[in-house]
Amino acid sequence: MKFNTDKVPPASSFATLKLVVLMACLASAQASADEPDASDGRVRLSDIAQRLATGQTTRIVCFGDSITGAYYHTGGVRAWCDMLGLALQQANPRANVEMINAGSSGHTTVNALARIDKDVIAKQPHLVVVMFGMNDVTRVSLADYRENLRSIIARCQDAGAAVLLCTPNSVYENPARPNDRLAEFSGAVRQLADELSLSLVDCFAAWQQLRDDDPAEWMLLMSDTIHPNMNGHRIFAELMTQEICGKQVSLATSAPPIDALHHTFDRLAQQQSVKLVAMPPFDAMLPEVLRKHFPDAEIDVTTWPVEGQSVAEMAEWAKRIRGMKPDLVIPAVSATTAAIDDKQFVHDYEWVLNWSFQFAGRPWDVVPVLPNVLQVLSDDASDVEPDVEPETNESADLDTVDDAATSDRTELIRRIVQGKDLRFIERRDSDERPAEKVVDEWIAEQKRTWMAARNMLPAHNDHVFVPAQSWPHQPGPRSVRTSLYYPGGALENVTDQTGIMLTLHNWGGERCAGTASPTALADRLNVIAVCVDYLQSGRKSSIDDPEPYDFGYLQAVDALRALAWVRHGLSAAGHSYDDGRIYCTGGSGGGNVTLMANKLAPHTFACVVDMCGMKKLSDDIAFNLAGGSGLNARWSRDRHSTYFLSIDEQELRFVGNPRHLATMTERNHQTKIVVVHGVNDSTCPFADAQEMVRNMKAADLDVVAYFIDECDLNATAFSSLGHALGNRTEIVFQVAGEYLLPDGVAAKRRVGPSDFERRSEIVYETTNGQFVISFDQRYPVSRFVPGVVSEPYSDSR
Secondary structure, three states, rough: OOOOOOOOOHHHHHHOOOOOOOHHHHHHHHHHOEEEEEOOOOOHHHHHHHHHHHHHHHEEEEEOOOOOEEEHHHOOOOHHHHHHHHHHHOOOOOEEEEEEEEEEOOOOOHHHHHHHHHOOHHHOOOOOEEOOOOOOOOOHHHHHHHHHHHHHHHHHHHHOEEEEEEOOOOOOOOOOOOOHHHHHHHHHHHHHHHHOOEEEEEEHHHHHHHHHHHHHHOOOEOOOOOEEHHHHHHHHHHHOOOOOOOOOOOOOOOOOOOOOOOHHHHHHOOOOOOOEEHHHHHHHHHHHHHHHHOOOOOOOEOOOOOOOHHHHHHHHHHHHHHHHHOOOOEEEOOOOOOOOOOHHHHHHHHHHHHHOOEEEEOOOEEEEOOOHHOOOHHHHHHHOOOOOOOOHHHHHHHHOOHHHHHHHHHHHHHHHOOOOOOOOOOOOOOOOOOOOOOOHHHHHHHHHHHHOOOOOOOOOOOEEEEEOOOOOOOOOOEEEEEEOOHHHEHHOOOOOEEEEEEOOOOOOOOOOOOOOOHHHHHHHHHHEEEEEEEEOOOOOHHHHHHOOOOOOOHHHHHHHHHHHHHHHHHHHHOOOOOOEEEEEEEEOOHHHHHHHHHOOOOOOEEEEEEEEOOOOOOHHHHOOOOOOOOOOOEEEEOOOOEEEEOOHHHHHOOOOOOOHHHHHHOOOOOEEEEEEEOOOOOOOOOOHHHHHHHHHHHHOOOOEEEEEOOOOOOOOOOOOOOOOOOOHHHHHHHHHHHHHHOEEEEEEOOOOOOOHOOEEEHHHHEEEEEEEEEEEOOOOOEEEEEOOOOOOOOOOO
């Protein structure tokens, strides 16, 4: 790609960049790829790789200067240390990683030795990743730098930690830190790594190679003269992961933090004024939109001038923003704003954003707006009658904007903004609404994440986005769409007799698909019906994407988190409800998640209703084998694959596992379990349902099974002996109404505290360890704890 000629690739095209960078690193990494035997007793990277692969707790300290620390260059919240944790988790889904950022602005190896005891050794790391040199170049001799690094390495190794060395990145040419001088210091790191048989990530060589091959792409990794932005930090993490565990990952689609407007919303909710700094027209548009959500909002607006200004002039004006101590900053540079060339545009736009942040941390909100939000569609423009005389052809030609060039600039802006680890406002390709509508919808969605974070229930039927546990196959910030349906559609109708009922969608569905109607449940059962778009909702994520289908584990944790959020929201608002009336139902995949939720929270539900759910992650479902089901969960038997299915994971996902049922019995499980299954179901095999019910009865669980055959078919509920069954709303009422209706003849109500109140741990033993679901916080957190001995994978179950 060259500036001004080729289109800038979107963020998803980092794969090409990664290959370029990795190829540059292969030569330097080759020497450390095959580590010598640890005859000296030192911890090696191979030991760290084993810890990661087997799920043992692995503490990693990232030791460096401002390029390691989290400052405005990467958005003030995360840096390569955080991204390395995500990359290692993605490469090793069972990993239990603790990341500690020990980066400090302005520090050299001299400062590092002065604080190593407190910031590194005291943390008892298993691995220390060391990246110094950018500041040493300016005030430490090359000889001292080498010896200081040697001392740092020795201190870490003596404390029982492995060490991974990194050279600093290359920079824009500047007199303080010329690249020739950085090359010398990087050479010293390479020599030391070779001398001490240490692994090395040669960031300098990688950056220089990319700069030679594609200077435009190199620029998009940089925040200023010497500091990479988050685009660069993602590459750091990918390279380090390759060196630590020999696996290639991509963080190109890693989501930024989800708290885009939380500071602003907090102030508005507390009826405090908001200081807004915004480029036109958003200096006028934002207050109007915010007042739709907070009618009494007091907003103090400072207009960031753009009329007739170049990007460089906008960046110069931005220097005053930090002194203003704003609450919300809205950069919205047009794609047609003047700049000498694209190189200068990138450089100046970086500073538009850099000056929008505090030096460290993110005490106020920064929300960039992409140019396409204001894009006027040609079809709309033709319908507008001009109120001035049209321009002559000559003047029109002078003002014509090249659509392709504008599109290129928009992509440049997107990449720059992504380098600040921010959520931003943009227009989807198919969106033809006015700009104000686009902005309003975006703000409404951010408000839903804020409401969930603050446990604020909507007043009427609506949805929020509840924070969720990270998914190892796509680690990073994640939220779960949680839809609430009140009796009569309003929170005010909830009384001390109202319960809560999860109704969970099927595999491939979302928003209550394939399960009981939430409005029917809410109105007929007097419950708050809750639909949860748990992990991998929708066809693309659950069926079309390559990652294996979770099959109930984190999906159930998502459902339980949504339930915890509703309970806590009611309690926090002082709203009475009947906590003993907590129920769950779901169809197909939702039936599986229902059974798993009951397993992971065995003291919470009064009654659960499984309609034609999967009972176990059998081999044919897990590995797409010919056999009892056509379902394909896309797991692998290859231990080296990130999609490897361990025997432990398979054991947990069998809701009829005798060993685990015995654990539930020991914990005095009292939930009424209602199982409904068609005798001709080949999607979720009937034999699996029979086995599960047999095992539950043998464990003395309170289970009732309805195995649907010809005599059960009727006009109201059951119309099929296969997987569909019939009307799944009416099925719930027919088979479980007596347990769910407040005045049912056998109405079920939990007695005693739920798992959320017990704040205990639920532990399920497996072949090589145990799964722990902790309720120590007000929501569940799950993890796998490996045992002392890791048995080899067996195909026999």
